[in-house]
Amino acid sequence: MTNPSSFFALVFAVCFAATTQADEPTSAFLQNHCIRCHGNAKQKADRRFDTLPMQIKELDDLERYQEIVDQLNLQSMPPEGEPQPTAEERAKAIADLTRQIASARTELASGGRHTVMRRLNRFEYQQTIGDLLSLNVQAWNPAADFPPDVKVQGFDNNGRELVTSGMLLDHYLGAAEKAVTRATQFGPRPESKQYAQQTPYYFDGKNKANLPKLFQVDRFRFIPDTPYTDMYGRHYRGGHIGFRPLYGGVAHSGMYTIRVKAAAIDRDHPYGNALDDFRNGDPLVLEVATVDREGSVESTGSITTERSEGLAELTSEEPAWFEWTIHIDQGFEPEVRFRNGTTATKRLVRIISSKASEHPEIAPFANMKGGMEKSHGLLKVYRGPKLRIFDIRVEGPHIDQWPPAGHTLMYGDLQSDDLNRSTITERLRAFAAGAFRRPLNSGELKPIERMVMGKLDGGMEPLAALQLGFQTILCSPSFIYMQEGEGTLDGYNLASRLSYFLWSSQPDVVLLQHAKAERLSDANVLAAEVDRMLKDPRSERFVNQFVRRWLDWDNIGEMPVSGEFRVYYRDNLETAMAGETTTLFRHILDQNLPPKRFLDADYTFVNRELAAHYGLPAIEGNQLRQVSTEGTVRGGLMTHGSFLTASANGVDTSPVVRGIYALEKVMGYTPPPPPDDVPEIEPDIRGALTVREELAKHRSIATCAECHRKIDPLGFALENFDPIGAWRTEYGKKLPVDASGQLPSGKKFDDIRQLRTLLIERHESFTRSLTEKLMTYALGRELEIGDRPSVDEILAELNNKEGGLRDLIRLVVLSKPFLNN
Structure with missing residues (x-):
């Protein structure tokens, strides 16, 4: 999209050109709403349009005409403060301009509408x-x-x-x-073997020879007198247990079954807020990881690479078996970890030492000189959360084909x-x-x-x-x-385009057989293949990758969040946030629900931690499950933690950044960059009043006003959410959040719930945006003006059949741009 001044120029160029052919009512519309500011007598923003060409002669003109009609459809033009047309007058002008665009398309050919090699x-x-x-x-x-x-x-x-x-x-x-x-x-075929180790998991004397520190007794690890070993914190010292039978890694890559016998002890503890990184009463999370110990960093157990493979939530003090079947790569070995324990066992010992006056069991160790005797003694009498491990067993590799x-x-x-x-x-x-x-x-x-x-x-x-x-x-x-060449795709190229769209990989045997028999030119066969492929587990790649690219998730889980948001990493929230959105996408796809469900869903998919983060009723378990959000501030894509985190920087929020993000991802509109001589708006770290005043100043600048009229309302509506998507009613300095705004159409809202209602009323704009994103992803290129008729046909067909997301994907595959290059 051009900058606002250029956009005004386009509007009035269209207005002037259209007056030579339009009927009397349309000419009056253009004269009343365009020429007054950009004609012979006045040229706002140094623009004069009464001398511009009166015909659409170039593809660039055609593309800009279409953008103008889109803005009129969005009711973003004429600008605020100018005389506004009635709904009938606006519709008539849009219809006339649309006819001119359609006529021009028949005379102009798009020369670049194909995907390069x-x-x-x-x-x-x-x-x-x-x-x-x-x-x-x-x-x-x-x-x-x-x-x-x-x-x-x-x-x-x-x-x-x-x-x-x-x-x-x-x-x-x-x-x-x-x-x-x-x-x-x-x-030869690898032999499946069984490996087992019961407590103890630490070693001293000759038994520790050549072992990494992870296995060795030290101040925070000791050989117990009990038939179990306790873990205390999530840091490796006292928080990670290695598996000696497979020290050095498995000999063969493959699927292995890991079983752990464990219990959750003292989830409710007497230390109050002292353990501020563990919520009293929470389940204990056991994590299974695989690690490569080729590295030389002794403090982390010589780990070069580590992968989290599975989680389990424990709530009972009675030991139970937990099982995972996972892939372990050659040279990797399993570890068991206390995923949500206190930050570090070393810190834990320091904290409970300071509580000697409040807890008699600690008193004998309070004045003792630091060392193993003190640390081991304190840990043995510690009454806080402990993950108790009795037994670890591994079996594999499981080989199906050799x-x-x-x-x-x-x-x-x-x-x-x-x-x-x-x-x-x-x-x-x-x-x-x-x-x-x-x-x-x-x-x-x-x-x-x-x-x-x-x-x-x-x-x-x-x-x-x-x-x-x-x-x-x-x-x-x-x-x-x-x-892919140019022209109609042959069977093999079409098979590849389809498989890389829906599987991000090569065609399978079925697709290649269809290609060989030249059956993919049959629309029924192609549609059936779309349905088959979307049911295949490989379609998870499409769901995850498309949503990631659509919503720009590259920074989620990687951005350096501020200290107050450490829960973001402790509770694995970034994974749950991404899972919430991809699960909603999968749900809408599998149920073939209309795309507007992304906006109007009164339910979402959360686990225990994400429900707590959102303030929803408590649920148990690490698995995502569907819950109602009716009557809450949550509902639809824009209130997902992934959406809100991806549109922030992990430390503070900016109405401008979030507003632009929402415009691009939900409405399909990308504002132009600000002029070089206009200063950036700082994030709202000083309160809503200050940033609103700054934005008001920006709106007083002619080159900024039009864009901020679109950006600011969406950004302010999301200010009730902090940088990682938790609800807030005020900023850190007790300044209230003002989430109200007014859309370019003139409709006002007080908060995200009212804005959501207004966006649902315009769900066609979201569906068009989603369709364009799907086509961009499917074709491997940017859409051009010549693709517009195909997008229109898809949307018309989807609307006629009241179709859902799966229908939309099928229509994309059956479209001319997909079948041709």
């Missing part, structure tokens, strides 16, 4: 390697070290920006080598001794057909075959030469890029 982005590369070679790429991400992809309008799959650099090529080579090595499994499918794709049923010039050529071609997601073109593999044969002639071992060929295939343009 697009390489896979990091996420797509990761998933494709995983699906092609049957590798668990959550445990090992082949794209972890790739440079970040450029984002356009929040999306990181825009073909024009997905360039390839020399550094990226180096990463491709390294990732391909590791992927081929990981997928190669010539050895050798794995990725190995079979590369080597078939050959052994390494069976490799020769003939079998190597055969395996290269079979692998390339899978990697390229289509049948091979005649002779296209010959350069790679010649290279491999040259290596054989030079004395390279057959297996090494073949693997080098596989690696080269994984670095070739036919694997890294989606080469």
